[in-house]
Amino acid sequence: xxxxxxxxxxxxxxxxxxxxxxxxxxxxxxxxxxxxxxxxxxxxxxxxxxxxxxxxxxxxxxxxxxxxxxxxxxxxxxxxxxxxxxxxxxxxxxxxxxxxxxxxxxxxxxxxxxxxxxxxxxxxxxxxxxxxxxxxxxxxxxxxxxxxxxxxxxxxxxxxxxxxxxxx
Numbered sequence: 001x002x003x004x005x006x007x008x009x010x011x012x013x014x015x016x017x018x019x020x021x022x023x024x025x026x027x028x029x030x031x032x033x034x035x036x037x038x039x040x041x042x043x044x045x046x047x048x049x050x051x052x053x054x055x056x057x058x059x060x061x062x063x064x065x066x067x068x069x070x071x072x073x074x075x076x077x078x079x080x081x082x083x084x085x086x087x088x089x090x091x092x093x094x095x096x097x098x099x100x101x102x103x104x105x106x107x108x109x110x111x112x113x114x115x116x117x118x119x120x121x122x123x124x125x126x127x128x129x130x131x132x133x134x135x136x137x138x139x140x141x142x143x144x145x146x147x148x149x150x151x152x153x154x155x156x157x158x159x160x161x162x163x164x165x166x167x168x
Contacts, residue, residue, distance in 0.1 A: 008049035009073030014128030019050035034062035126168035
């Protein structure tokens, strides 16, 4: 069993953190994991993506050309990576910023207004956690409660951030 996920969006949206938390949860389940971040030189506002590969055996390559799953937080990422997703994969679209869909019938498409939900709970910065939680709930790549524990761990230095992200 090998599953791969691409997270993509603008720099500053927490794209790399989503991948890191998913990778931590998979490692805590005893799986083999790779996490490869990529971002443009301009950082905030530029492009950012990361690839996570989760497997029950050693991983031959962390490179993902056609991801099984995709989480997109902006429209340019959907346009670039949406067509590359393999059939039967899950594609999560942040509908707060993306009004388009993939136009595909062979995938499980999930739209979540991550920015709007995050704003309602008190911090737009938690939109990435809203998207990650919805993606994991749909894809079931890792145990959801374990994901929650990894989010707590990641924000353990700031109680306020733990509370906001647990609500997200």
